[in-house]
Amino acid sequence: MMQLSGISINRFTKALLLCASLWGSAQALAQDAVRVEITGGTEQSLPIAVTPFKNQVAVINPDFNLAQIIRDDLARSGSFTPMKESEMSAAVLAGELNLDYWRKMLQDYLVIGEIRAQGGDMYQVDMRLINTLNNQEMVARRWNGVSAPLLRTAAHQMSDAIYTAVTGRGGAFDSRMAYVRVERVQGKRKMFLLEVADSDGYAPRTILRSYMPLMSVSWSPDGSKLAYVSFENRRPEIIVQSLDGRSRQSVAAYEGINSAPAWSADGRSLLMTLSKGGNPDIYVMDIESKRLTQLTFDAAIETEAVWSADGQSIFFNSDRRGQPQIFQTSLANPRDVKRLTFEGKYNARPVASGDGRYLAYVRQDIGGFKVTTQDLVSGSAKVISTTGTDESPSFSPNGDMIAYSYNDYRGGVIAVLSRNGRAFTKLAINGDVRDPAWGPLNNSQ
């Protein structure tokens, strides 16, 4: 027995020693692995190739390019640089999946898809997102029973899926944009229209027409109503209209100014600017009861209030220091006002991103009036616009893009800036348009 155990212990020890030595040598080898420091990293958009969807032309009309809708969405975000369809090899597109080719073309990501007619003007669409560098299929999804008018929406949902898979952040393309259009009728008379389109400006629908000005549109958080300022009674009033056409009511028509409506995240209150107290101040109104609570009390002009992401405080514009600057105050203690902008002589029209991280506003500097972003955590501000007559910035639902309007020689133009400042896109909306308001995601019911 002793002998046996002696042997077995020996063997065990041997095995142990072997393991130990292996582990030790592995450690040594691991330490032997060279360590190379890489400092840098360029912040830039990611290259992605969205290939034409199979059967797209055969199945739908030749003018409809589903892949192009996705490309435009991704480019507008400022996080992607989609490859141009004209630069893709026709042979590769016609053949089997060839990741080597896309890798050689320096496209990190590849989107392939297919459309099938399901009869009755309905379609089935498949979409896949592949990482060409590690051959990983990141998204594989199918849309069933999509009617022809909703193919654009499906494309936006694909853009959102791609965006989220790659950046880790929520998408914003399956949403709507409201804005005001100005037209001339009978040659001279101006007409004002309130329109709602897709987030890329396509498929607009008119929901109100008026001979008097409309401005300052604000979406309810569930996307079912719009609040806006109308001069239909020859003075500024705040109207709330439901998009299904069922209701339209004036919620504020006091003496003086009734303007700058801003819906709360719970959909129950509206911030507004009222001057019935003698000078323009910020009030919050409970929509149900119409009860008002005054939030600012300075004799100066206070206007353009918006909610913070947590709903506990407001950002607004006040000229108590002489010229418009942006301030913050809490609902719990509205007298404790904190100034936020110290650069530039004129900072107005604040809007806050949904994640609570950023503010966007319009600053006047030598170049004119420019959309500026401010990091609420670090306090640092950055002018991101290259145009000079900017107005009414509005954050996308994911806070990564800002829609705004500016003037060119033809009139008002609505454009989208990526928050990182890398992408500037004019929306394809014709005519004299202004006051864009970016609605919530369409599936936020």
Place this chain on the structure above:
Amino acid sequence: MFRFLLRHPWATLLALIVHGILLYFIIYGFMQKNTQMNDVLAEISEADLVQAEIVDPRVSQALTRHPTPVEDKPLEVPKPKPVQPSEQQLAQAQAEKQEADRQAAEQKKQAEAEALRKQQQEAENQKAEAIQKQQEADLKAAELKAQAEQALTKEKELAKEKELEKQKQAEALKKQQEAEKQKTEAIKKQQEELKKQDADKLKQEADLKKKIEQEAKDKAEAERRKNEIKEQAKREESIRKAMQAERESEARAANSALVKQESATWISAIGAKVRRAWIKESSEKAICDVYMRQSREGEVKEARVKSCEGEASDAYKRSVELAVRRASPLPRAPSDEVFKEEIIFIFKPQ
């Protein structure tokens, strides 16, 4: 006999096989002896080939199947050629010397042609090589000299042998004549002649013995001289080897410095390529370690994030992993000694 064979076919077959095998081995052995010389010649010319390619180590590596650091080793010393006494062989030796010189010149040309790739290091390499080659050429010349000397002594020997032969023949003739003379006078003076013959025979035998002894002495002398030359050559060789060893250690030291230099250059080239390939679309910052394994050709076989300091989103981790993949193929290591299969990249955003 034939019938016997036919009656026992299997035995015949077996016998044939056995004899065949035996024959084969005999012949093979014979051939071996002959081909040994050829092998030596082949070895030398292969060594020459490697030397010629040394300017571009990658090509030489492709030629040698296994990773033998041929290009980093100092030049191989060709083994001394076997003794060749004829003039034809001398001419061959000279031709070979010319060949070596030509190759040296050729190598110089090749080195210059590839100067761009490794500039300084290559120049130094070539210099060392040229010096080495020069020394080699010198060695070869000295060697050839020795060989020539050997040839001369061999010649002398042969001449001596010929002379001895001649002498022998002359004496034999003399003997014959004398015998004939004595034959005619045999009857008269048989007894006296017999005695004389005996006496003469004895004398001849003694003389022959002497001559044999002399021959042996000469042979010994020749042998002794031969050995002396051999010893000389050996001594020279050992000196040369000592110098060689010294040069080798110097070269190794230079080589390890070279390897170090090449390593640093290679690593920084890899670092630069990965840095250029690192793109991220957000302003997120975190320090991440990425483990990478590559093939000898520089193709990234495996890349994964090992750990991150600070909060890092999946998208950020992907950006550093993809940076390594995007940089594939990495710059090729100039030698197996420099090559490292595993590298850990530490990504530090600015």
Place this chain on the structure above:
Amino acid sequence: MRQKMRVALVSSLSVLLAACSDPPVDDAGANKPVVVDGAAGMGMNNGGLKGIDLNTLGAMAALEDEKNYAVGGVQPTIYFGLDQFTIDGKGQAVINHYVRYLQSKPTASIVLEGHCDDRGSSEYNMALGERRAKAVKDALSFAGIASARIRVVSFGEERPAAEGNDEASWSLNRRVEMKFPQ
């Protein structure tokens, strides 16, 4: 506690004022906006966009009260400098002229419409327009015209008199217009 009282006071005042102010939506019907049917809606998510037809477009005839009442050949418009709401000599002269007119017509009421040029934030310009109109109202009050007869409204940058993108147009837009409702 004081704050709550203040709020209550203000709220009740505002309720009273609201009662006193013009009726919210139903005016003479001349400027009724039309809610338009927004076609078939988004079947996938939100309910369809639909509009209601409150009035036909035909009812939107020419707006009579658009016309300015130039009394005695004096344009009832006061102009202002950039970011200014102080009244200069010319403006004062216009005011004096119309003070006399209002004094001669004791039942007449006046609406002061304040405007801005379109540079800068449109909401802030609403407030600036009101400041200008209020400055003219103060001048009229100072001259003895009762506050009850004066109504102040701001259109901000929304109703420019001139459309150009230059100082010539902008200076024409920085104004207060006097209107005399019938």
